[in-house]
Amino acid sequence: MINIFEVEETNKMIEQENLDVRTITLGISLHDCIADDIDKLCDNIYNKITTVAKDLVKTGEDISLELGVPIVNKRISVTPIGLIGAAACKSPDDFVRIAVTLDKAAKSVGVNFIGGYTALAAKGMTAAEEMLIRSIPKALSSTERIMSSVVLGSTRTGLNMDGVRLMGDIIKQTAEATKDSDSIGCTKLVVLCNAPDDNPFMAGAFHGVTETDSIINVGVSGPGVVKHVLESVKGESFEVLCETIKKTAFKVTRVGQLVAKEASERLGIPFGIVDLSLAPTPAIGDSVADILCAMGLEQTGAPGTTAALALLNDQVKKGGVMASSYVGGLSGAFIPVSEDQGMIDAVEAGALTIEKLEAMTCVCSVGLDMIAIPGDTPNTTIAGIIADELAIGMINQKTTAVRIIPVIGKGVGDKVEFGGLLGHAPIMPVNKFGCADFVDRGGRIPAPIHSFKN
Amino acid sequence: MKMKKTIITVVGHDAVGIIAKVCTYLADNGINILDISQTIVQGWFNMMMITDFSGAAKAFGDIASDLEKLGEDIGVQIKCQSEDIFSAMHRI
Numbered sequence: 001m002i003n004i005f006e007v008e009e010t011n012k013m014i015e016q017e018n019l020d021v022r023t024i025t026l027g028i029s030l031h032d033c034i035a036d037d038i039d040k041l042c043d044n045i046y047n048k049i050t051t052v053a054k055d056l057v058k059t060g061e062d063i064s065l066e067l068g069v070p071i072v073n074k075r076i077s078v079t080p081i082g083l084i085g086a087a088a089c090k091s092p093d094d095f096v097r098i099a100v101t102l103d104k105a106a107k108s109v110g111v112n113f114i115g116g117y118t119a120l121a122a123k124g125m126t127a128a129e130e131m132l133i134r135s136i137p138k139a140l141s142s143t144e145r146i147m148s149s150v151v152l153g154s155t156r157t158g159l160n161m162d163g164v165r166l167m168g169d170i171i172k173q174t175a176e177a178t179k180d181s182d183s184i185g186c187t188k189l190v191v192l193c194n195a196p197d198d199n200p201f202m203a204g205a206f207h208g209v210t211e212t213d214s215i216i217n218v219g220v221s222g223p224g225v226v227k228h229v230l231e232s233v234k235g236e237s238f239e240v241l242c243e244t245i246k247k248t249a250f251k252v253t254r255v256g257q258l259v260a261k262e263a264s265e266r267l268g269i270p271f272g273i274v275d276l277s278l279a280p281t282p283a284i285g286d287s288v289a290d291i292l293c294a295m296g297l298e299q300t301g302a303p304g305t306t307a308a309l310a311l312l313n314d315q316v317k318k319g320g321v322m323a324s325s326y327v328g329g330l331s332g333a334f335i336p337v338s339e340d341q342g343m344i345d346a347v348e349a350g351a352l353t354i355e356k357l358e359a360m361t362c363v364c365s366v367g368l369d370m371i372a373i374p375g376d377t378p379n380t381t382i383a384g385i386i387a388d389e390l391a392i393g394m395i396n397q398k399t400t401a402v403r404i405i406p407v408i409g410k411g412v413g414d415k416v417e418f419g420g421l422l423g424h425a426p427i428m429p430v431n432k433f434g435c436a437d438f439v440d441r442g443g444r445i446p447a448p449i450h451s452f453k454n
Numbered sequence: 455m456k457m458k459k460t461i462i463t464v465v466g467h468d469a470v471g472i473i474a475k476v477c478t479y480l481a482d483n484g485i486n487i488l489d490i491s492q493t494i495v496q497g498w499f500n501m502m503m504i505t506d507f508s509g510a511a512k513a514f515g516d517i518a519s520d521l522e523k524l525g526e527d528i529g530v531q532i533k534c535q536s537e538d539i540f541s542a543m544h545r546i
Contacts, residue, residue, distance in 0.1 A: 001489065001504065002504070002541060002544065003491065003502075004491040004500065004501075006540055006543070006544040007461055007463055007502050008463075008502075009544075010539060010540055010543055010544075011463060011533065062515075065515055065518065066514060066535065067535055067536055067538065067539040068533055068534070068535035068539065069539060251543045251544075254542040254543045255542060255543060257542065258538055262538075322546075
């Protein structure tokens with residue numbers, strides 16, 4: 001029988017330590033919506049999403065009420081639109097029409113974001129995918145809820161450097177198109193290497209082509225819970241530190257597993273995976289950087305940060321895999337700067353630089369995320385930053401990504417405010433030396449030798 | 455069929471009549487109490503009841519909000535949750 005101390009422990013995690021289920025993401029295949037007429041395609045897409053997802057938000061709210069745990073977001077991810085729109089779209093503006101349709105469908109069912117405005121161009125872009133990519137600035141500035149991603153590399157295919165160079169331009173254009181709101185369009189755009197098919201977190205969520213017709217994926221979170229429990233092990237050995245994180249990660253992930261199974265049963269949609277990520281929010285006490293400090297660093301970015309993050313990421317995975325029947329997505333620790341008050345503090349204190357963040361991305365689950373840079377950063381430099389991050393992913397056989405915001409009209413010393421879960425951030429300085437001759441070369445970087453495993 | 459249990463927690467400053475008032479509400483609404491544990495630490499009251507809602511007169515959501523209001527009247531925080539979240543976290 002459950003005892004009062006266990007009940008108290010769980011409820012304290014929820015009420016005081018920001019334990020929540022960060023998202024239930026419903027993945028929907030749009031393959032059966034494909035048509036070569038744009039109007040028919042948009043109708044099919046709208047109808048499919050509003051049919052399959054009609055009970056998602058209510059079900060999330062019911063489960064949240066019954067379990068007494070917040071389910072913060074209900075979201076949708078769809079098959080990459082670069083594939084779905086290929087027959088019907090003859091121009092970037094045709095793709096924008098699909099974006100507007102997705103936005104309308106998201107509003108109709110009540111989800112706050114819909115991911116999948118995506119091009120899977122890890123080796124090269126099709127004509128349709130290039131049109132989608134070129135449509136992104138207009139698509140993101142004329143919608144509210146869509147999230148866009150461009151996959152430009154993998155360990156098996158190498159890096160699509162034409163795409164990388166193009167994204168340097170596209171990110172800057174998206175920043176320009178949304179410059180009246182601190183270039184917020186760029187917070188909804190991510191470039192990835194080794195992107196998973198079942199990531200429930202935005203902006204990189206899409207319903208991969210390997211997936212079933214529809215699926216439920218859940219993202220848990222609980223940096224506050226981990227930080228709290230570490231306060232009781234100050235000064236203890238690494239063994240104790242690791243075990244503490246691992247056991248806590250187990251408990252947090254169990255909540256995600258339960259919610260995923262419940263949602264799946266009630267909606268009649270198969271359960272996919274639990275993504276056991278420590279994902280921060282700007283709320284006080286919900287920070288991954290604070291965990292690193294609780295582990296013994298004066299500030300995130302100090303020497304020891306990469307090792308501490310590697311330890312944290314690994315123990316989260318070890319604890320989490322026991323807790324869930326299927327683990328997937330990104331699964332690890334997230335380090336988005338604008339969404340983590342501890343990270344913001346570290347940048348403002350001068351302790352954390354982009355270079356250190358790049359090192360940290362080698363050992364954690366996401367990449368250079370939610371980083372605001374000067375609005376006059378050259379497009380080629382942005383491409384160089386992307387190339388660096390994707391190379392880390394390609395060589396180390398992990399997912400890496402770049403979600404970077406060049407804030408038009410602002411520079412180092414200025415701040416940006418995106419609002420809500422997207423947070424706020426100081427502008428970070430970028431190395432001023434150029435790489436145009438490198439990124440302008442054209443073509444692709446071949447797959448690394450160790451990818452030949454056959 | 456396995457009975458789904460609901461955990462009701464009551465937390466707040468100790469006062470006369472808390473248990474009586476909550477139990478009266480539960481009895482009036484067809485909810486069976488299976489187990490009660492309770493601690494009082496430095497005037498802070500903490501009670502957990504394991505209950506069976508299968509004969510409940512109202513829907514879970516209505517009972518949860520009734521109990522929330524009752525808690526406000528008494529001066530405590532009353533929460534209703536399915537036992538699943540606790541079993542999931544604390545049992546393998």
